[in-house]
Amino acid sequence: MQSSGDMKEKGDFLDNESCEGKGGGSHSKAPSGLVGNKAPIIVEVMEEVTENVNLTYEGDISNEDNGAQNDIIPFNGLSPISAVTMGFQHINLKRPAAKQTNCSPPISLAHCTMPSCYRRRTALSPVFPFLGNIPRSVENLTMLEMLDLSDNNLEGNIPQTIGYLTNLKIIYLGANKLSGEIPRNIGKLTKLHELDLSANNIEGNIPRSFENLTMLEELDFFQNNMEGTIPAEIGNLYRLERLALGNNKLRGSIPLEILKISTLRVLALQNNSLSGNIPRNVENLTMLEMLDHYDNNLEGNIPQTIGYLTNLKIIYLGANKLSGKIPRNIGKLTKLQELDLSANNIEGDIPEGIGKLDMLQELYLDYNNLQGDIPEGIGKLDMLQELYLDYNNLQGGVHLHLLSWKNMRFIDLSFNLLQGEITSSVCNASSLESLNFSHNNFSGTIPQCIGSSSLASLYVLDLQNNSFHGTILETFEEGNKLKTLNLNDNVLYGLLPQFLVRCTNIEVLDLGRKWYSR
Template sequence: MKMFLVPIFLLASALSFCFAAARLPDSEVQALRYIAKSLRKTDWNFSVDPCTGQFGWLDPPLELFENNLTCSPGCSNGTECHVVSIILKAQSLPGTLPPNLTGLPFLQRIDLTRNYLNGSIPPGWGSSTQLVNISLLGNRLTGSIPKELANIPTLKNFTVEFNQLSGNLPPELGNMPSIERFFLSSNNFTGELPDSFARLKTLTDFRISDNQFSGKIPNYIGNWKNLAKLVIQASGLNGPIPPGIAFLENLTDLRISDLNGSEEPFPRLDNLKQLETLILRSCNITGGLPEYLGNRTTLKTLDLSFNKLSGEIPDNFVGLDKIKFLYLTGNLLTGEVPHWMWTDQGSGNRNIDLSYNKFTFEASELSNCLHSLNLFASSLIGNNS
């Protein structure tokens, strides 16, 4: 009789474990089948529970590649399982976005970066009221951004860079109460930035480069006090750089380029004391270089190329100890090239471009010129070395 006690006990334990281990609800499994069909993802294995993390549901991440479906924490211990994250990066998915995600009511993140997805962003996604992160970067999406996305109160990150989206930005998007990262670069968006965007006070990172916007950079950007990064390069917007930018004291990265419009003096940036990257390239800026830039010891990149800056390089620019890239190309700067630029004191790995200016120096000084200092066509005497 005792011979059967151990097997029976083991069988009972196994059955108890199976009943205790939670599984993904059938409704969410069906939703995943629906999503797989729409995206044309063929390697999800529905013969096992998706929350097991096996058989195509979770692969070790590689460079640029990620295949990861994540369920709610602790669900393997008997609590109810729900899909909270879908990350399918660089999967070569050729399908379209599913019309809605309501079958996954606990989904917080969907990342479909670098695929071949086409079609438009479905308005039905606005019904997914727990989404925190949407990334559709690097696909072939067309159409406009649906206004319904403003109905997602939890959305913090919205990334649609490097697609073929177009049209005006819906004013309703200014009602997103939690948005922090808003990335729209490299599309075909048109029209002016909506006035309602003045209410996006939770923004920390805003990027709209390489588009076809119109109108001026709005002064209301000064309301975005939490902003750490602002990128408006070749956006189609006109200058000047608005005075409101002076209130963005948390900025560490400011990049604006290719502004049309009238000539304006250098913008007031003296309150921006945390800058590490400052690019104001081809912005129709006139006048001299402000001395306070020499006190920005945090600066690693300073690019003021292709403006109409004049006068001499301030003496205190020698204080840019951490500068790695200093580009003053294509201006009207005069005077002598500072000694520290010839000798590259304290650095050894700076890249400085002073080409196409009107500096004064003799050809003999070029013997001290470092490979990291570009002086092509920068001299009044016409030396083009």
């Protein structure tokens, strides 16, 4: 299952090069603002620092390497931002992936100063993050359009003065240690297109002033401590494409006003305390590709109208209190790749239409009250990698010989009333890692090929509490990955398997009371 918080990787505005790469030498100081009719676009930053040097331009804006327009302007530090009055448009101080270890230790954003080593087209410090607070004097950067301080160790509150940066289009402050509440005057940033405050410790309510941010396309508060309800005013964000409020402490119902945002592609409200029903008019979100309400307190039926959202690729509705039946028209969602309805109170049978979801890779219907047979169509889903139908009341025969094992990695049918035999077709499951058919009424013999090299990735085999008979497995080969083998409560015989000496990774072994030797 994908992480529905979906921490989107921001496109770096700067390339990654060695700290000892291009640069060095003396540079004449350039005046602030426009130079040679070319606007400063991205701040260049350096690694090794001393103390107490104000931010100034250093060097000519022209690019001696390739003559490109809108080149990066080098400067000799970031000490106090109150000194910054130039017309910077973009500041990217995101910490990129670590590539070298010969640069500075953690840097205080309030005292980032004179370098002796700097790199062009890179973000500050590839190894070590910024520390400290975001300076209140950030208000001086009145021309700023993009602010990226994501993936550092910044703490404290987001300064109220950020509301004065009315030219801002992009704010990335995710993956820090910021706390406090979201500034109320953030609603003044009416040019804002993207706002990412994810993975911090921000608390309080979502400000109602967000209704003014009508240019907003992405709003990400994933993994914070936000409380209260989702304000109905969010429905005014008619350009919004991605709304990620998961992993917070939000309560109340899903506001109907959200259904007015016809541009939404991602609606991620997972891991909160939301209650009430899934709105019936969800059909209005015709552009929706991901619907994630996992782990809330939602109840009632899954609306039939969900079948009209034909662009859906991911549905996570597991770990709620949903009841009723799976909508019959779910087979219309032909782009669906992941479907999770697990851990609810859903009843009835599994619709035949699920067997028409040719793009489906993951199907989680476990921990419900489903009954009846497993549709044969599910066995024909060639893309299927994970199938979890455990802890239901499914019964009848399972046509395992029809099951497409081509891409299957995990299959769990345990704790049902299923019957049938495991055929040699299982030997085609070259990617299979876990097979759990325990606590059913399966019978017949266990194919010896299960221990062969054709299932080299298998690490869990749980067939306990069935009616298998015949000889015990004898063929697990050298280098197998088996960690769990449970054959308890079957009727198997043979000598204590010699292959056990080749199972060097085994952690759980249960051959059961009904195993005996001849």
